[in-house]
Amino acid sequence: MSAGAGKTARLPEDDGPTAAEEVLIPPPLPLRTELSRLEIERYARQLVLPEAGVRGQLLLSACSVLVVGCGGLGCPLAQYLAAAGVGRLGLVDHDVVELSNLHRQVLHRESRLGRPKARSAAAALRELNSAVEVVPYELALGRDTALELVRAYDLVADCSDNVPTPYLVNDACVLAGRPLVSASALRLEGQLAVYGYRGGPCYRCLFPKPPPPETVTNCADGGVLGVVPGILGSLQALEVLKIAAGIGTSLSQAMLVFDALEGGFRRIKLRPRNPNCAVCGDNPSVTALQDYELFCGSSATDKCRSLCLLRNDERVSVDEYKTILDSEVPHVLVDVRPPVEVDICSLPQAIFVPLNKLQAKDEGSLRLLGQRICEARQMSNENKAFPVYVVCKLGNDSQKAVKILQGLSYPGLGLISVKDIRGGLMAWATKINPEFPQY
Incomplete structure (x- = not known):
C-alpha cells in the first residue's frame, strides 16, 4: 500500500x-519483514489465526x-x-x-x-x-x-x-x-x-x-x-x-x-x-x-438542522413569547412533539397535538384543539383572529404544523392567527430558563 x-x-x-x-x-x-517480541505477545491471539498470521499482522502495521x-x-x-x-x-x-x-x-x-x-x-x-x-x-x-x-x-x-x-x-x-x-x-x-x-x-x-x-x-x-x-x-x-x-x-x-x-x-x-x-x-x-x-442543500454537521419554512412575521422569538406569557395575553400554545419527547419535559400551559396527528387530520386531536381555542377565546374581548402559538424541540416541526393549521378549516377553530416559536424549547432553555432540560 x-x-x-x-x-x-x-x-x-x-x-x-x-x-x-x-x-x-x-x-x-x-512494510516490515518481522515482528518484535512484544508485538508477538500483544497480537498473539490474532497471529494464530490461519487467515491472518504474521503476514497479515505485518500488513496491518504498514x-x-x-x-x-x-x-x-x-x-x-x-x-x-x-x-x-x-x-x-x-x-x-x-x-x-x-x-x-x-x-x-x-x-x-x-x-x-x-x-x-x-x-x-x-x-x-x-x-x-x-x-x-x-x-x-x-x-x-x-x-x-x-x-x-x-x-x-x-x-x-x-x-x-x-x-x-x-x-x-x-x-x-x-x-x-x-x-x-x-x-x-x-x-x-x-x-x-x-x-x-x-x-x-x-x-x-x-x-x-x-x-x-x-x-x-x-x-x-x-x-x-x-x-x-x-x-x-x-x-x-x-x-x-x-x-x-x-x-x-x-x-x-x-x-x-x-x-x-x-x-x-x-x-x-x-x-x-x-x-x-x-x-x-x-x-x-x-x-x-x-x-x-x-x-x-444542508450543512455538514451532526447538529440538529434548522429549517426555514415560514416568513419572519409568521414566527416569534422565545423572548417575545415570554412577554406574551407574562402579560397574560389570551392565547393557546400547541406542543407538536411526539409523546416520548413530551415525557422528557414540557411547558405547563401547552396542549399536546403531535405533528403526525395534524398531518393525518386526526379528528380527536382537532376536536381537542378546537375546544381549547374556544375556551381561551372566551377570555378575550377582541374580535380579531385568536393567537395560537406552536412549539416543538427546535422550531422545525412547529413550522410544518403552522403550515397545516393555516390551511385547515375545522368547526370550532374559528378565525385564528398561527405562529411558531423560533428555536423551540431548546431556545427557551438557552435564553429564558436555564433550568429547563435540554435533550
Whole structure:
C-alpha cells in the first residue's frame, strides 16, 4: 500500500492551542519483514489465526486509515483498529466532547468534556496502544482539505452523521483511488458497505442525488440507542481489517443492514458500478471536489438542522413569547412533539397535538384543539383572529404544523392567527430558563 509524501497542512497539534497550526501530513509507512517480541505477545491471539498470521499482522502495521468522525461510529472503529495494530490512524473531527455524546461515543470521558473530539479520541487510543501512530485533525473536512488527506492514507472510514460528508468523502476516495468503508446508524438500525473497491460501485452509483433536506433525520433529531453505532462501528472496523490484511470477502458488492429490535442482519446485493456515474463512470463529470453543502442543500454537521419554512412575521422569538406569557395575553400554545419527547419535559400551559396527528387530520386531536381555542377565546374581548402559538424541540416541526393549521378549516377553530416559536424549547432553555432540560 502507498500513501502521499510527507508535507504540511494547517492542522492542530494534539496538545497545542485550538488555533490551526502547521503539522505534518505523514509519509507512507514501511512494510516490515518481522515482528518484535512484544508485538508477538500483544497480537498473539490474532497471529494464530490461519487467515491472518504474521503476514497479515505485518500488513496491518504498514496500513494507514483515515477515520472521518470521532463519534458513535468512529469511536468503536478507531478503538478496535488501534487494538488490532493498524500502523497509523488519522482522526478527523471539528467538534468538541459534549455530555450528550457519552452514551455512545465510548472513547471520550467526563474529564474531557469541552475538549476537541479528535484530541480526546487520540489520547484514549494512545493509552490503549502506544505503538500505533495517531494523528488528530481538528477540522471540518471540506473540499480544500479532503483530497490531500485522503491521498495520505491507504483506507478511509466514513463515520459521519450528515448528508454532505459521505458525498465529499466518496468523491475524494474515487479521485484518490482509495477504498471507502462507510456505515450509518440511527434509532435502532444501521447499515454498512464498502465503496469503490475491487470493481464495486461507489456511493454516488447508488445514491446519485441527495435526499430533500426536510426529509433527513440524524441522531440529534431522531435519537439512537448507544449500542447500535457500537455494533456498526465494530463491523466497520472488521471490514477495514479484512481489506488491510488481505483476508476474507469485503462488502463491496453488498450492503449489510442491521435491525436492533429484531436482533437480525440482512445482506442486500448492490447494483454494479454505474458506467454513467458522475464520479466513477466511464466519462465522469465530477473531476474535482465540489461545494457539497450546496449540492445537498444542508450543512455538514451532526447538529440538529434548522429549517426555514415560514416568513419572519409568521414566527416569534422565545423572548417575545415570554412577554406574551407574562402579560397574560389570551392565547393557546400547541406542543407538536411526539409523546416520548413530551415525557422528557414540557411547558405547563401547552396542549399536546403531535405533528403526525395534524398531518393525518386526526379528528380527536382537532376536536381537542378546537375546544381549547374556544375556551381561551372566551377570555378575550377582541374580535380579531385568536393567537395560537406552536412549539416543538427546535422550531422545525412547529413550522410544518403552522403550515397545516393555516390551511385547515375545522368547526370550532374559528378565525385564528398561527405562529411558531423560533428555536423551540431548546431556545427557551438557552435564553429564558436555564433550568429547563435540554435533550
